[in-house]
Amino acid sequence: MPKFEKMAYDSAEEMIFGTAKSPVQYGRDFVVGGGYVYPELVPHPRPGTEKSQKTLVKEYEKMVTDVLDRCVAIGIPGIQVELEHVYQMTKNPAWGGEIAAQVKRLMENYHRKYGLKSAIRATIADYRKPDEEKVWDSLALETMLEAFEASAAGGADNLSIETVGGKEITDYAIVRQDIRGVVFGIGVLGSLDMEYTWKKIVKIADKYGVTPGGDTNCAQANVAMFMAGGYQDRSVPHSFAALTRAVAAARSLVAYEQGAKGPTKDCGYEDVVTKAITGVPIAMEGKTSACAHSDLLGNLVMACCDLWSNEAVEYHDMFGGTTTAVFAEILGYDVALMNTAIELGKARDLQQMMVLSDKYRDHHGFILAPDNAYEIGKAIVANNGSYYARSRAAAMKAGELMLGDPLLRMSAFEKEALQSSMAQLEAMPENEQDFIDNCCEIYKKQVRGFEPKNYGL
Amino acid sequence: MPKFEKMAYDSAEEMIFGTAKSPVQYGRDFVVGGGYVYPELVPHPRPGTEKSQKTLVKEYEKMVTDVLDRCVAIGIPGIQVELEHVYQMTKNPAWGGEIAAQVKRLMENYHRKYGLKSAIRATIADYRKPDEEKVWDSLALETMLEAFEASAAGGADNLSIETVGGKEITDYAIVRQDIRGVVFGIGVLGSLDMEYTWKKIVKIADKYGVTPGGDTNCAQANVAMFMAGGYQDRSVPHSFAALTRAVAAARSLVAYEQGAKGPTKDCGYEDVVTKAITGVPIAMEGKTSACAHSDLLGNLVMACCDLWSNEAVEYHDMFGGTTTAVFAEILGYDVALMNTAIELGKARDLQQMMVLSDKYRDHHGFILAPDNAYEIGKAIVANNGSYYARSRAAAMKAGELMLGDPLLRMSAFEKEALQSSMAQLEAMPENEQDFIDNCCEIYKKQVRGFEPKNYGL
Amino acid sequence: MEALAISNYDNIFKRYDLVSEGSGQGIMATAKDADLQKIMECVIEGETDDILGLVDEALTKLDPMVIINDALIKGMNEVSRLWDEGTYYLPQVILASDAMLAGIELCEKKMGKSMEKKGIVVTHTAEGDIHDLGQKIVNALLRANGYEVIDLGKDVPVDTVVNAVKQYKPVMVTGTALMTTTMTAFEKISNRLSAAGLEIPFVCGGGAVSEEYVTGYKLGVFGKDASQAPGMAADAVNGGTWQELREKYNG
Amino acid sequence: MEALAISNYDNIFKRYDLVSEGSGQGIMATAKDADLQKIMECVIEGETDDILGLVDEALTKLDPMVIINDALIKGMNEVSRLWDEGTYYLPQVILASDAMLAGIELCEKKMGKSMEKKGIVVTHTAEGDIHDLGQKIVNALLRANGYEVIDLGKDVPVDTVVNAVKQYKPVMVTGTALMTTTMTAFEKISNRLSAAGLEIPFVCGGGAVSEEYVTGYKLGVFGKDASQAPGMAADAVNGGTWQELREKYNG
Numbered sequence A, B: 001m002p003k004f005e006k007m008a009y010d011s012a013e014e015m016i017f018g019t020a021k022s023p024v025q026y027g028r029d030f031v032v033g034g035g036y037v038y039p040e041l042v043p044h045p046r047p048g049t050e051k052s053q054k055t056l057v058k059e060y061e062k063m064v065t066d067v068l069d070r071c072v073a074i075g076i077p078g079i080q081v082e083l084e085h086v087y088q089m090t091k092n093p094a095w096g097g098e099i100a101a102q103v104k105r106l107m108e109n110y111h112r113k114y115g116l117k118s119a120i121r122a123t124i125a126d127y128r129k130p131d132e133e134k135v136w137d138s139l140a141l142e143t144m145l146e147a148f149e150a151s152a153a154g155g156a157d158n159l160s161i162e163t164v165g166g167k168e169i170t171d172y173a174i175v176r177q178d179i180r181g182v183v184f185g186i187g188v189l190g191s192l193d194m195e196y197t198w199k200k201i202v203k204i205a206d207k208y209g210v211t212p213g214g215d216t217n218c219a220q221a222n223v224a225m226f227m228a229g230g231y232q233d234r235s236v237p238h239s240f241a242a243l244t245r246a247v248a249a250a251r252s253l254v255a256y257e258q259g260a261k262g263p264t265k266d267c268g269y270e271d272v273v274t275k276a277i278t279g280v281p282i283a284m285e286g287k288t289s290a291c292a293h294s295d296l297l298g299n300l301v302m303a304c305c306d307l308w309s310n311e312a313v314e315y316h317d318m319f320g321g322t323t324t325a326v327f328a329e330i331l332g333y334d335v336a337l338m339n340t341a342i343e344l345g346k347a348r349d350l351q352q353m354m355v356l357s358d359k360y361r362d363h364h365g366f367i368l369a370p371d372n373a374y375e376i377g378k379a380i381v382a383n384n385g386s387y388y389a390r391s392r393a394a395a396m397k398a399g400e401l402m403l404g405d406p407l408l409r410m411s412a413f414e415k416e417a418l419q420s421s422m423a424q425l426e427a428m429p430e431n432e433q434d435f436i437d438n439c440c441e442i443y444k445k446q447v448r449g450f451e452p453k454n455y456g457l
Numbered sequence C, D: 001m002e003a004l005a006i007s008n009y010d011n012i013f014k015r016y017d018l019v020s021e022g023s024g025q026g027i028m029a030t031a032k033d034a035d036l037q038k039i040m041e042c043v044i045e046g047e048t049d050d051i052l053g054l055v056d057e058a059l060t061k062l063d064p065m066v067i068i069n070d071a072l073i074k075g076m077n078e079v080s081r082l083w084d085e086g087t088y089y090l091p092q093v094i095l096a097s098d099a100m101l102a103g104i105e106l107c108e109k110k111m112g113k114s115m116e117k118k119g120i121v122v123t124h125t126a127e128g129d130i131h132d133l134g135q136k137i138v139n140a141l142l143r144a145n146g147y148e149v150i151d152l153g154k155d156v157p158v159d160t161v162v163n164a165v166k167q168y169k170p171v172m173v174t175g176t177a178l179m180t181t182t183m184t185a186f187e188k189i190s191n192r193l194s195a196a197g198l199e200i201p202f203v204c205g206g207g208a209v210s211e212e213y214v215t216g217y218k219l220g221v222f223g224k225d226a227s228q229a230p231g232m233a234a235d236a237v238n239g240g241t242w243q244e245l246r247e248k249y250n251g
């Protein structure tokens, strides 16, 4: 059941990068949301290094050493490293644990020698298959929880995940421009799954005295956004992807309702709404994560970030050093610019530049501009009767905002897609149970493997 | 002989990114320094593709297509692509010419179809060997001039180069912390060589109706800066590298005295001084060129740029697309932030953030902060009696500024290195001929292959 | 409020999506008679619900193969054209495919046999990867274009893929992977297939998979986009070797 | 003025160069007598001018090999230690090397023969690359550490390198390149040397050269920094194979 009833911030204008209502402290002198922004660097191992624990630990050791060396070379005051599990690190919990331990040893060295502030986020891979197994009672889930334990024991400061509940429905719905399926898959099933899994994650975090971080709708809203792609892509309408994002905001909230403290996951583009509602610090990624994917809101997403990330960069050589060092440097300077603005008392000016760079570039940036994101947050907390109600309200608010601002130009096709989705949203039942019954009937027929019982329905 | 007698700008406060006193227009609706900043993307071919004209043209075609596609995908209004010649493109002038022609064809397509503004810079490789051949009368120089012609004929809009005159002396001097050798190698020999070669380059540009761009002291001042490296490197003192940069500012000016119009070359960190004196638009590189090298002034160098570059990125795949597309995207967003600040009337605020991010991070950023760079420019024009006099004056002013600002903290070693160089600078003769005579005697003994006659001395 | 601070965004970003808008010609195809026209329109509009009744009705008057060829496939071809010209987005294609396949299923029931397929393609998502949306799109597009798809699903071991190729003798096999650390299975599959003399095009793509990697092993053809799959299958049916496909689609 | 706008830079950048400052112990070596001490100090201070007179003077009293070992090399060793501990920068090392080599030359003249070198190393900069500063530093550091350097210079064709290895029988050969499009010559050299059975370590580095590339061909050992050259040469003299050097310095 939803818990948040009001906004953490009194207005959108109050939200700014570097500061969160509820800062988080962990690691080696590392404070997130406490007044300054830090980079979060996400290294990705080269293909082939996943073949054994030894080769993979070695790969992480090299990647992270390069990152810490670059911090010390150019003066970055602190950094978080995300160990975003490749499948093998979660499947073999000891691998992830040993990698966390090794990275912690490295960070302690640099902290002792130079005073470099640092922290580790371990993001466990959710490799459950919702259309093939019981998502709440499977070997995969059991192993994932073991991986959380091993990582926490090893040295992770922050435990995060990208849960996939409801993905069997949204995979079907997104490529069919079916907003009902999106609300059901992300807003209802995704939320229910998060409620179940996050209770367990928070318990593990408490047991080890580490911080439960956050969850992102990577597997669903990001799929819609990446498929929407650039201006010339015609895989998914951009306006439809933006609605999907609004629904994701209602869903990702569940982690914080179950006890997660942030910082949120970098790839949760919906995190600005999360910050507005919960006050937890957020990690974001934008222009400097072009190494991982292209987006149409490269500057705008920085507007309220507390950690600034590259999403993921595979380890390779460039002229200027290895990719992990190169992207640590770029992130480091991005962050230095933000922190300089803070010290100058001009953070709002810089924020305005970031926002207006991309607010009207595309639908996604438009709804995630702090003012619009805040409005979506308000619609969510005002409709907290059910996961369904707030998901639907989020989407309707997003659509309303998009249709209401003439500066957001749309092609005829994009507008039609949006209006058609809005009509469907309006026609949906008020009552959650009615909606669920309706959806179960439809999608049990259309989506192979969908099993309502797996979500307690 | 030096020509510039006064500053193009009345004060440092007048200088800002996106606008130059003397904007340049060329290519497809492309204006540099006319009010907005554009990205300049520099692609580098993969090793192996240099084996034939066909493979290399194909490589450039792919690299540039990816760049133009990314511009159209995310809305970048215009872009310049630098064809920074690998040795083989200059050695075989037809190769460089055909690559320019092919890139022009691509750009014309995108301009016709989407209205994407664009331009081509061809930077010819200076592969003369000053310690082994006559730099003014060699097959290498002849071939280089042919390469300029072929590139201009092929479709380059801007002709640039990184001349190496005096390198035989500076290679010797930089690693011996010998400021006299630096003033002689860069300030005197480098300037004389530029005067000679730039007369010829400007003539070729005029013949083809293209723009003579600029020259950078890459082969000398950048060597010193890159060797100075990060905080932990101990190859060259950072304070000494900064003096080298000041001398380079006096030298690179010669291109514009001989008729070059800019935009200057991206890797000329001294270009901010050039802009202050000449008013030509400048290309700069900083944080987003971490793919090519690390520096300690990633944000500060943006302060007055008109083009914003990645220096060089080798063509490879990343998760987010090929490297050339990825870096076009990051540059594109950096530039969008600057242009948004311009439209908001807040360019000065953003500039201040950029500057204070790095002004006290290291010596190099300190002397290139607009206020200090402007002072160095003033020292240069006030001492325009000879190439020597203005080079020495530039170095002395830089040293004076560094020693005069207590916020620029220095290790004892760095300070000692600076003071020792300052003492040497002060002890140098007033008269250029005396200095030249003195240096010729010393370096003819110490530097194998140095031949004053090659520079008309 | 903020928005009013800027009067002109042209130098910040350019909406290239609006530059080329409206250049398509819209729906152009017409069927031979009113019944076929309505069915065709259902495909073009992606009306999965309505199409069943209309096909049922038409089957009382017309030969099933006529309905398939002159309404269902014709509609799908028009949809492909609309996608190519930029009028349609992928969802319209998927919905059309859903509608067409539903219609064909009815016709086949009437005929008492399946219509002949252009060829067989085996598809899979790499072991360790549970993200199979890319594969599902490939499946839908291949089926929409008349190919039989043997869908091995996600997280598929190397052995399963190799055995399926031996069993079904496809013209082509595809693999998708989201992560580079799972795509390494592709090279193993390639080696096993080559060793077994099964030298068919092995089209690999998805997420982090790169042309550089895929063209580094035998049989590998890099698939940049799911939309290429039907064209590649057509080339394979027409005898195109993996070398020829690689030459055409990569490099 | 701007500067005053910020009172605390700690959250913008951290001056890690000042964190570790002053942790070195400074000059510690002392020589056996006053003459040797003065010569040693010239090396440590990099006084190329003064050293000649002092060595001349000392040669009237002392055995040349004593001067070499107990003053010149001793001073150079101290300089290396000062560099390692972070007190000295590279220029101090180069100037010391200049001074030491000038002193040794005088001593050798007196002895009428060259002092024995630890081993021969062939160095070159790749064909097409005219930037040879990296190589010059390698040369200086190797000579400072007692190796004979065969300096092939810059823009050196593959043949020249292979022939020099055949002729001089070095313990190690080095190559530097600034551009990736010239470093491709390294692989050719490696192949030619291997084919000729000359399996010595081929240390490659500089500019854009990467470990990934260098460890992709036989003999290749990636040199991250010029300062590694003397250590690698020492290992090679002690019989270290290219595989052993690669194992030790790379990966």
Ligand SMILES: [Zn+2]
Residues within 6 Å of the ligand: A162, A216, A218, A267
């Ligand atoms: Zn993600």
Ligand SMILES: [Zn+2]
Residues within 6 Å of the ligand: A042, A084, A266, A267, A311, A312
């Ligand atoms: Zn991530």
Ligand SMILES: [Zn+2]
Residues within 6 Å of the ligand: B162, B216, B218, B267
């Ligand atoms: Zn350069």
